[in-house]
Amino acid sequence: MTRRRMGRRLVHGLLAALAAAALSGSTEADAGAATEVHIRIAAVEPNIQNYDPHKGFSGLEHRVLYAVFDQLVRFDARGTMVPGLAERWEWTDPRTLVLTLRRGVRFHDGTPFDADAVVFNFRRIMDPRQNSIVRGEWRDVEAVEAVDEFRVKIVLRQPQPAFIVVLSDRSGMMVSPAAVARLGDEFGRRPVGAGPFILRQWIPGSHVTLVRNPAYWETGYPKADRITIYQFRAEEPAVRALKTGAVDFMQGVPAKDVPWVRASRDFTFVDAPTISVLVMSFNLTKTPVDDVNLRRAIRAAIDRRAILRVVYGNIGHLSPSILPRGFWSVSPTLVSPPYDPARARQYLSQSKYAGETLSLVVSPDDYIVRASQLVQQFLGDVGIKAEITPLPGPEQLARFFTRGEFHGRIGAWSGRPDPHVNYFAIIGCGGSFNVPRPRGYCDPRVGEYLEQGASAAERSQRQQAYAGLDRHIIDQVLYIPLVHDSWAAAVRKTLTGFQPYVFGKPIYKELGRQ
């Protein structure tokens, strides 16, 4: 064969291969569609390294963690605590919590879920050598032990009625002890739980494939046989995936793409509030923002409606509380003083502000920077000078939260499903978001309300405590909630079971197809 003919054959061969490849690419989406319910999700979930619930670190991991592990207790759509892997829980005395476990449950590897497994999980979290990310939640726990095969006792050092809440999150996600022993450090890559889905494949930086757990205890779930979650680094490529029609669901569609979703024949747009919020907080120990009148001036100067309109394209929600309107703990009569520049100037004249430039650290996300620039402009309008410095998370942590640099921060708070956890983190004495660390600004009134809310047995009593706390926070302007995120979800019209839970994470086992 001459060189020329060889070259030609090579070219022909290549072309044929490409054509075949293109065909197989376009038909791939239909493969196996006959019986299997396969749901594809575009998620913006960068940097996930670990699906060990006790060792991971990002809130973005939860969507998969809920599916693979299940929790001992859960929150329902209205924020009420309901049974999960624990069928019942009971305080036998103010320091002793007894969990009664569901019977007949098995982990994905076939090993039984029982009191020994739960005790193993709790001790794993409490073991200092394990360095569990949630060990802090167990600081007040004196002992855990199995009462019998299906009952576990948790003894606290002091009464803490809100403790049950921690069992709805990472601390309540049960890993298979046998798999932990077998896999060691690899467990985070090949997690084994007792949840509705088995993690079949995870290629970090690409996708997660979940398949139905045929032995799942809750009848009728999961609704889908297979869920593929494409984990994009940013919103842009995720939106493009949505537009090619190759995915069924995306949460957090950017405002500029919302008109496309609304006009689409295939997708429904869901705009419901979540607990994730853009908030302006202060270093309350630093002058001049330690002056309440300056903070009142700042709040009166900011037109939150304008931020919602200009930055969020009206895809977001305003609330006077750190939790969204409609959330069970937020009093329906609660109001925040309105935007009023004249009032702001009045407060300013009563304050000790003397023309200093306030330094605000902000998260470098595009929308947060734009919102911060608007805030800067509003403050300038009433005569408050402010400069904004965008810094990524680790740097903010080092400089604002730990060293106490900057007067304030504009950034996201992802929210927690229980009110106590939110308030404590942000303004509780020693809370993780209270600056400067380790204790932050300690307001005794805040401590009293928190105590009252946490120790109340009835929900109405808790509501009362948090209503009082919210009024105190508004009066003292301890922080300013700016805009609550919307679900901003694009949901394929043939998809069933999607509920926009206020905690802002989809529950994959509920997703099905018509």
Next chain:
Amino acid sequence: MTTYLGRRLVATLPVLLLVTLTTFLLVSLLPGDVVSAIQAATEGIDVEVAESLRVQFGLDRPLLVRYLQWLTRLAAGDLGRSLLGHQPVLGVIVDRFPVTLLLTAGAVVLSLAIGIPVGLAAGLRPNSAFDRVLSALAAVGVAAPGFWLGILLVFLFAQRLHWLPSFGYRGPVEFGLGAMAAHMILPWITLATPRTVEVVRQVRSGMAEVMAQEYVRTARAKGLPERAVVSRHALRNVLIPVVTVTGLSAGHLLSGAVIVETVFLLPGMGTLAVEGVLTRDFPIVQGIVLVGASATILANLLADVAYGILDPRIRYD
């Protein structure tokens, strides 16, 4: 040749040492460490847990001690473990490297397969209509940023025509060569375009120059057919700068891969590098830099070796 290669390989050691030390210092200079990245992502963890994590990760030790520890382990062939994922760095890189290799090697092959014949055609007829159109296109191709071209391709072939998938990677072993190629076509084109333009320009200008040389006139004078003159005498000389450009482009390709992998959701080393830096996972960053620098040095070395094959006058002693 062997001694030459030996000398070159030994010479890479100080380069790698310097590169890894610089990266180590740069990552350490970034404010915040992996624990503050964890704290930022979790919106705060227990202070006590944070401190014991720092001890566990060895972050309580002085910078130079940490680098020397990393180096000592490296000497024993141990790249360490990811601080966040807990897996061995080598394993993580072995998982991700094939994707980047497939992406960059495919782009190189594509750029040569298209660039050489097109450049040849243009160079043989300089200033023809074809040559002028090509020059204009080349200017656009070189100026177009990778991510923009990628987005444009996705819009056309995935969103409008539905011909090709725009995201997701399919390993050839698991899904077959067809599915793999379908998922790689758009990334390959995106990464290959600026390289192709470079090759076209090199071949075109080289060809125009060489065809005016005396040995070409001699070849023609002794009655060789034009095809033989071009392929056997002219092209060989033209290919040397092309090889140089290709060898030197290894660094560009790797940095281009970071963007292309992000746009097309490919689980390669580029996205791993971004993750590593953002989360301050320094063993991962160090591992990638080591592999990336070695690959770049190796590519340059291969280019040097290729000279000797293309041009018999070049000898390495």
